[in-house]
Amino acid sequence: MDNPYVFITRKVPEETIQAIREVADVKMWDHEDKPVPRDILLEEAEQASGLYTMLTDQIDRELLNRAKILKVVGNLAVGYDNIDLDAATEHNVIVTNTPDVLTDTTADLAFALLMAAARRVTEAERYIADGKWVNWSPLLLAGHDIHHKKIGIVGMGRIGETVAKRATGFEMDIQYHNRSRNERAEQELGAKYVSFDELIETSDFVVNLTPLTPETTGMFNGEVFSKMKKNAIFVNAGRGGSVVEDDLVKALEQKELAGAGLDVFEKEPIQKDHPLMKLPNVVCLPHIGSSSIETRMEMCRLTSRNIRNVLLGEKPETPVNWNR
Structure with a gap:
């Protein structure tokens, strides 16, 4: 045979x-x-x-x-x-x-995106590469603190829970929204379940880790971005299709958000002339969440x-x- x-x-x-x-x-x-x-x-x-x-x-x-x-x-x-x-x-x-098998690795990358966007890491690297660092000043490339801030995780599955675990090391206030309650995360990590609207309106960091479903497609749109804090950082390590990218670009350009860290996009691969690639307050990665x-x-x-x-x-x- x-x-x-x-x-x-x-x-x-x-x-x-x-x-x-x-x-x-x-x-x-x-x-x-x-x-x-x-x-x-x-x-x-x-x-x-x-x-x-x-x-x-x-x-x-x-x-x-x-x-x-x-x-x-x-x-x-x-x-x-x-x-x-x-x-x-x-x-x-x-x-x-x-x-x-990829839970911890993807959670590491999601948190790395959060940190890089908040502390303007890639922007600072480009600053040196472009020959702009000629002096020091007190607010040179000043970013946003991560410790003791409020993180809002949308999609509290395995990866979301693991991101929350990392947030405890920064003594962050953890809240989440999910289709169902994650009682283990609440009991072990002190995570608080809130509505989607409350999460986006009160979080300093909004981290999207949802799968792509009819319900999550385009869920992060202009209306949602307009409700976020002006100094909020948006991180997407879930699926690109859950974000209306034109709305995200507009929100970033109009200073409705402080920055974004993105590992996934509506259409992949994105090109170097994509509007998101031109924004200094955005960290873009080529879908490497589990890539160790x-x-x-x-x-x-x-x-x-x-x-x-x-x-x-x-x-x-x-x-x-x-x-x-």
Whole structure:
């Protein structure tokens, strides 16, 4: 009997896919920084039992209708808004993701964005690089304190809770908004549950960590930004689609916000001439929330184990739609 076939849509370290090679023939798209073209992805899906995918790969109904023998889609991310989950379930395709293993790393990055935006770190680096530092003055590139300020976390899941844990080290006043109460964060970290409106109106730092859903799409818009404190910092390490970027640009230009730290954007990758890139009070990163060597290697290994388990008829470690 022929082995099942698995297509990997981006180049990943060979040592992380041994679990798949034990049970399947594997083909890897051999371009680390270039997404697989749509037509090739469709062709590969037609003959694959497993797909090892990235957030940039659209696993939609069209693809799933053509993927007659597909059993599993292993997504190398905690999010899976690139996958039509209903269509996958209808086609008996198991979808997996990589939660938990990236929680601490992403929380580190979210807090780094908060600190960099508040203390104008990248702006200060550019100040030196541009040859502008010729003297010292008392308020040179003065930013905003982080300690003892109020942080408002929108999306108190695993990552949100871990960001809150880091905030305790800065003796911050922690409040959050979520679809449901996180009693552990309240009891262990002193986090306070508040309404969305109260959070945006009273927080010194607003940190978005929500997944992208119909309810969260565009939730941070001009009306919301206008209600924030004039000296507030907005941080987005969740999903770019939850922010109306034109409204954010306008709010920053009109000094309705003090600054922003962004790891995700409406359309990725953004270009160097994007309006957000031109604002001195904005820190922009290329979606590297979970990008530490240790975490990305473990994400790759977990994705491989998930695909292997499904191909063997076993339950994957982190299924999304196993019981749907």
